[in-house]
Amino acid sequence: MQWKKPFRKIASSLLLLTGFSTLALPTQAEELGYPEKEELTFGFIKLTDMAPIAIAYEKGFFEDEGLYVTIEAQANWKVLLDGVIDGRLDGAHMLAGQPIAATMGFGTKADIITPFSMDLNGNGITVSNAIWEQMKPNIPKQADGRPVHPIKADALKPVVEKYKADGKPFNMGMVFPVSTHNYELRYWLAAGGIHPGYYAPHKGDISGQIDADALLSVTPPPQMPATLEAGTIYGYCVGEPWNQQAVFKDIGVPVVTDYEIWKDNPEKVFGITREFAEKYPNTTVRITRALIRAAMWLDENNNANRPEAVKILSQSNYVGADYDVIANSMTGTFEYEKGDKREVPDFNVFFRYNATYPYYSDAIWYLTQMRRWGQISEDKSDEWYKELAARVYRPDIYQAAAKSLIAEKLASTQQFPDFATEDGFRDPQTHFIDGIVYNGQKPNEYINKFSIGLKSGQKL
Amino acid sequence: MNITAATTGKFYGLKLPQLDTGIFGNALRLVVLPVTGILVFLLLWSVTAQKIDTSLGKFPGPVAVMEQFGTLYDEHQRSRDKEHAFYERQEIRNAERAAADPDYVPKVRAYTGKETFIDQIVTSLITVMSGFLLAVAIAIPLGIAIGLSKTLNSAINPIVQIFKPVSPLAWLPLVTMVVSALYTSPDPLIAKSFLNSMITVTLCCLWPMVINTSVGVAGIDQDLVNVSKVLRLPALRHVQKIVLPASVPMIFTGMRLSLGVAWMVLIAAEMLAQNPGLGKFVWDEFQNGSSDSLARIMAAVLVIGFIGFLLDRGMLMLQNLVSWDTAANQ
Numbered sequence: 001m002q003w004k005k006p007f008r009k010i011a012s013s014l015l016l017l018t019g020f021s022t023l024a025l026p027t028q029a030e031e032l033g034y035p036e037k038e039e040l041t042f043g044f045i046k047l048t049d050m051a052p053i054a055i056a057y058e059k060g061f062f063e064d065e066g067l068y069v070t071i072e073a074q075a076n077w078k079v080l081l082d083g084v085i086d087g088r089l090d091g092a093h094m095l096a097g098q099p100i101a102a103t104m105g106f107g108t109k110a111d112i113i114t115p116f117s118m119d120l121n122g123n124g125i126t127v128s129n130a131i132w133e134q135m136k137p138n139i140p141k142q143a144d145g146r147p148v149h150p151i152k153a154d155a156l157k158p159v160v161e162k163y164k165a166d167g168k169p170f171n172m173g174m175v176f177p178v179s180t181h182n183y184e185l186r187y188w189l190a191a192g193g194i195h196p197g198y199y200a201p202h203k204g205d206i207s208g209q210i211d212a213d214a215l216l217s218v219t220p221p222p223q224m225p226a227t228l229e230a231g232t233i234y235g236y237c238v239g240e241p242w243n244q245q246a247v248f249k250d251i252g253v254p255v256v257t258d259y260e261i262w263k264d265n266p267e268k269v270f271g272i273t274r275e276f277a278e279k280y281p282n283t284t285v286r287i288t289r290a291l292i293r294a295a296m297w298l299d300e301n302n303n304a305n306r307p308e309a310v311k312i313l314s315q316s317n318y319v320g321a322d323y324d325v326i327a328n329s330m331t332g333t334f335e336y337e338k339g340d341k342r343e344v345p346d347f348n349v350f351f352r353y354n355a356t357y358p359y360y361s362d363a364i365w366y367l368t369q370m371r372r373w374g375q376i377s378e379d380k381s382d383e384w385y386k387e388l389a390a391r392v393y394r395p396d397i398y399q400a401a402a403k404s405l406i407a408e409k410l411a412s413t414q415q416f417p418d419f420a421t422e423d424g425f426r427d428p429q430t431h432f433i434d435g436i437v438y439n440g441q442k443p444n445e446y447i448n449k450f451s452i453g454l455k456s457g458q459k460l
Numbered sequence: 461m462n463i464t465a466a467t468t469g470k471f472y473g474l475k476l477p478q479l480d481t482g483i484f485g486n487a488l489r490l491v492v493l494p495v496t497g498i499l500v501f502l503l504l505w506s507v508t509a510q511k512i513d514t515s516l517g518k519f520p521g522p523v524a525v526m527e528q529f530g531t532l533y534d535e536h537q538r539s540r541d542k543e544h545a546f547y548e549r550q551e552i553r554n555a556e557r558a559a560a561d562p563d564y565v566p567k568v569r570a571y572t573g574k575e576t577f578i579d580q581i582v583t584s585l586i587t588v589m590s591g592f593l594l595a596v597a598i599a600i601p602l603g604i605a606i607g608l609s610k611t612l613n614s615a616i617n618p619i620v621q622i623f624k625p626v627s628p629l630a631w632l633p634l635v636t637m638v639v640s641a642l643y644t645s646p647d648p649l650i651a652k653s654f655l656n657s658m659i660t661v662t663l664c665c666l667w668p669m670v671i672n673t674s675v676g677v678a679g680i681d682q683d684l685v686n687v688s689k690v691l692r693l694p695a696l697r698h699v700q701k702i703v704l705p706a707s708v709p710m711i712f713t714g715m716r717l718s719l720g721v722a723w724m725v726l727i728a729a730e731m732l733a734q735n736p737g738l739g740k741f742v743w744d745e746f747q748n749g750s751s752d753s754l755a756r757i758m759a760a761v762l763v764i765g766f767i768g769f770l771l772d773r774g775m776l777m778l779q780n781l782v783s784w785d786t787a788a789n790q
Contacts, residue, residue, distance in 0.1 A: 034557070034561065034564075038569065039572075046748065063549060063550075066557070068572050071572075073734075073744055073747065074734065075732075075747075086640050088652060222747040225749070245749055249516070314750070315574075316535075316744065316750065317574035317744075319748070320744070320748025320749070320750050320753075321748055321750050
C-alpha cells in the first residue's frame with residue numbers, strides 16, 4: 001500500500017494540528033518505514049565469518065526489524081553468487097571481491113552492492129605436513145624452540161624451487177578466483193618471491209597460472225582439508241574453521257594467518273543486488289541494522305559472547321564443525337603446529353576498528369590486487385578505481401542504518417566513524433607483511449610498488 | 461529393448477545351494493536366514509568400521525549410527541519447540557504492528573528455521589512422488605500411442621533412445637536454468653528448488669515407462685487384437701478394454717523400474733543442486749566436517765535405502781493388485 005503513505009502523513013499532520021496529537025504520534029518504526037519485503041532468504045558458506053547472519057537470526061535481530069529470514073548454506077561461492085543474481089537468494093555472505101568483480105563484469109556480470117562489511121581477518125594459510133617438514137629448517141626459532149611468527153613465504157621458496165627443478169607442479173588451493181584468499185595467498189607468496197601467476201581474461205585465460213611458480217586452483221572451503229590430505233594440493237588459503245580442522249585432524253600445519261599478512265584486513269561483505277536495494281529501500285536498511293547489531297553483539301564486552309556464538313555456529317545448519325575446532329580461532333587464539341597455540345585476539349573481528357563500515361578504500365585494495373594479477377587486464381585511472389568502489393560499497397545505506405540505531409539508543413555515536421567527516425578512505429595502512437604502505441587514494445602508485453605483479457602500463 | 465529381460469533372467473547353468481520348501485525350510489528361508497544375513501552384515505560392518513580411520517575420525521559403526529538416529533530425533537523435537545515459539549513471537553509482533561499501523565493486514569509467515577532430518581525425508585518423498593506421478597501422466601499415454609502405431613514409434617524411438625542413457629544429473633543444469641527463466645513469480649507458491657528436483661526426477665522416470673509401456677502395448681497377444689477386430693470395438697474402447705488390461709503387467713514393471721531410478725536420482729540431484737531433501741542433508745553433513753558427520757551420513761544412507769526398498773515393495777503390491785497376469789510379476 002505504498003500510495004496510501006502520503007495520505008497517512010497528511011492525515012496525521014492534520015490530526016497533530018487539531019490537537020489529537022496522542023493519536024498520531026509516529027512511532028520509530030514508522031520513521032524508518034516498514035520493510036517492503038518481509039520474507040527473505042540469505043545464503044552463506046560454511047565459515048565462521050558468516051556469524052553476523054547466524055547471530056542476527058538466533059538473537060532475533062532480524063525479527064526485531066520485522067524480517068523473517070531463512071538462512072541457507074550454499075555449495076560453493078559460484079552457486080551463492082548465482083543465487084543472489086537470479087533472485088533465489090535475497091542476499092548473502094560474500095567474498096569482498098565478488099560484488100566488485102560482478103559489477104566490473106569479471107566472471108559473471110551483475111550489479112551487486114554491499115552496505116555492510118562483515119568482518120576483519122579470519123583466514124589462514126595451511127601447508128601439508130610433508131611441506132611443513134621441508135619448510136621448517138628455513139624458519140628461525142624462538143628461545144623456546146618454537147618457530148618465529150609471522151612465517152614468510154621465503155621459507156617456502158626453496159621447497160617450491162625444488163619441486164620446480166624436479167619438474168613437479170607445486171599446487172595450492174584457494175576458494176574462488178576473486179576471493180580474499182586468492183589475493184592473500186598471492187600476496188604472501190609474492191612477498192616471499194614466489195610468483196603465483198597472472199590472469200589474462202582478454203586472451204581467455206582465467207586459470208591465473210601464467211608465469212606461475214605455484215599453481216593456484218579453486219577448491220570449495222569445506223573440501224580443503226580432504227583435498228590436502230588426498231595430495232592434490234600442497235597448501236591452501238581458507239577461512240576458519242578449515243585451518244584448525246587440518247591441525248585437529250593432523251592433516252597440515254597453518255603457517256600464517258591473514259592477520260599477519262595484513263593486520264585487520266577487510267574480509268567478507270554482505271551482498272545484495274542493486275535492484276533489491278532500490279526496490280526495497282526500507283528492507284535494505286533494516287537488514288543492515290540487524291547485521292550491525294549482530295556484529296556489535298559478537299564483539300561486546302571484549303568477546304564475552306564468543307563462546308555462545310561458537311555454540312550457535314557449531315549447529316549443523318550453520319558451520320557445523322565441532323565446537324572445539326571453531327572455538328580455537330573464534331575465542332582469540334590460533335593453533336599453528338599441533339600444540340603451538342598462540343594468542344591472536346583479533347583473529348576474528350566483527351565490529352571493533354569500524355569493521356562493518358563499507359570503506360571505499362577496502363574495495364579499492366581488492367581492485368588493486370585484481371589489476372596486479374591481471375584480472376583487470378588494462379591500466380585504469382585512479383578515478384576509475386574510486387568510481388567503481390563507490391558503485392559497489394554503499395556507506396550511505398550503512399549510515400542510515402547506524403543513525404537510526406543511534407536514534408533508538410541501540411547504539412552510540414562513538415561506536416561508529418564520524419559520519420559528518422567520513423570520506424570513505426581509511427588512513428594509509430602500514431601493517432603488511434612486506435612493509436608496503438597502502439593508500440586507497442592512490443591505487444596506481446600502490447600497484448607500482450610491488451616487485452612481482454603487473455605495473456602501470458603493463459599488459460600481458 | 462526389453463529391460464525386464466535382464467531382471468527376470470535366471471542363471472540356468474549355475475547350481476548354487478537351494479533350500480527345499482517344507483514347513484521347516486520355509487521358516488528358515490523367511491526368518492532365520494534374513495536375520496542371519498543382517499547380523500553377519502552388522503558384524504562385518506562394525507569390524508571394518510573400526511579399521512577405517514578418516515580425517516573425521518573412525519568410520520561409524522552400527523552403534524554410532526544408532527546414537528545419531530536418537531540425536532536426529534531430539535533435534536527434530538527441539539526444532540518443533542522453536543517453531544512453536546517462532547509463531548508465538550510472530551503473533552505478538554503482528555499485533556504490535558497492527559496497533560501502530562491500522563492499514564496493516566497481519567500475515568503469518570512460515571517458520572524460517574532449519575529443516576530437520578525428518579522434514580528432509582518428507583520433502584524428498586513428496587518430491588519423488590510428484591515427479592513420478594507427472595512422469596506417469598506423460599509416459600503412459602505416450603507409451604500407448606507409440607505401442608499402437610508403428611509410424612509414431614519410428615518417429616519417436618530415436619529420441620527416446622538418445623535421451624534414455626543421459627545421466628539425469630546432466631539434465632539438472634538445464635532444468636535449473638529453464639525453470640529460473642520461465643518461473644519468475646515474485647512470491648512463488650511452489651519453491652523453485654522443488655520444481656527443479658521434481659522435473660529432473662520426471663525426466664529420468666519418463667524413459668523406462670515409455671519403453672516398457674510401448675513394448676507391452678505392441679506385444680499384445682494377437683488373439684486379443686483379433687477379438688477386438690471381430691467385435692469392431694471403437695479405438696478408445698479398444699484401448700480401454702483390450703490394450704490397457706493386457707499391458708498392465710509391463711506398464712507396472714516400467715513404473716517400478718522408474719520409481720527406483722527416480723529415488724536414486726533425486727538424492728543425487730538434491731546433493732548437487734542443494735535442493736531441500738535427504739540429498740542436501742547428506743551434503744550439508746559432509747560439508748560440516750564435524751566428528752558426527754560420518755555417522756549422520758550413514759544414518760541417512762540407511763534411511764535412503766530403506767525408503768527405496770519400501771517404495772519398491774509398494775509398487776509391487778500395487779502391481780499385484782491391478783494385474784491379472786501374476787506370472788509376469790517378480
